Amino acid sequence: MKKRELTFKPELESIIRKCEVCNLAMIDEDGAPYVIPMNFGYADDYIYFHSARTGKKIDVLKKNKKVCISFSADHDLKWVNEEVACSWGMRYRSVLAFGNVEFVDDYDQKEEALRIFMKNYADMDFSFNEPAVKDILIFRVKIEKMDGRALGY
Structure with a gap:
């Protein structure tokens, strides 16, 4: 099977x-993933x-807002x-999507985020x-960079 790079935004959005x-990846204060x-x-x-509002995830995100988010779909085992x-x-x-966390405090924006x-x-x-x-604590990530891969499709 051949792996191919995906860059067409509508295709990437379809996968998301x-x-x-998804898997939210951060770096903690000790530099550990x-x-x-x-x-x-x-x-x-x-x-x-x-x-x-509290916990390790929030502590980490308040100190380092850079994140990577991983999405994976259409799994199919073949031989x-x-x-x-x-x-x-x-x-x-x-x-894979990359960006920075923004905390949302405005009530109307929080409600829209929940929708x-x-x-x-x-x-x-x-x-x-x-x-x-x-x-509730709402946070969002503005996607600054996004790329994808497909294997076998």
């Missing part, structure tokens, strides 16, 4: 929209996340000869509880 979970799976929303070159291990391979499409977030999982209108919106 297929994903239910810290990667966690996250639910997300995507719109207009921004990836949206929600979180509790040429079922009995030869080296002939097996996983087809996939993936995207974008929920649209990724259910294409319907939602109402939101005002105390919950005020209490």
Whole structure:
């Protein structure tokens, strides 16, 4: 199977929209990688996340806003000869997005971010509880660079 680079933005966005979970990669204060799976929303070159207000992830992001987000979709195991291990391979499409975290404090922007977030999982209108919106931490990443790979497609 041949790997190919993906650069066409609509194709990259299509891969992102297929994903239910992404992996958010950060560098902690000791210079160690810290990667966690996250639910997300995507719109207009921004990836949206929600979180509790405290914890390691938030501590790391407040000190270093640079992140990388990994998306992977269309996984399909294939082989040429079922009995030869080296002939097996996983087809996939993936995207890496790079940017900086921005914390969202404005109530209306937080509510809009939650709508974008929920649209990724259910294409319907939602109402939101005002105390919950005020209490939740929303952050987003403006995508500064994005590229992708496809293997077997």
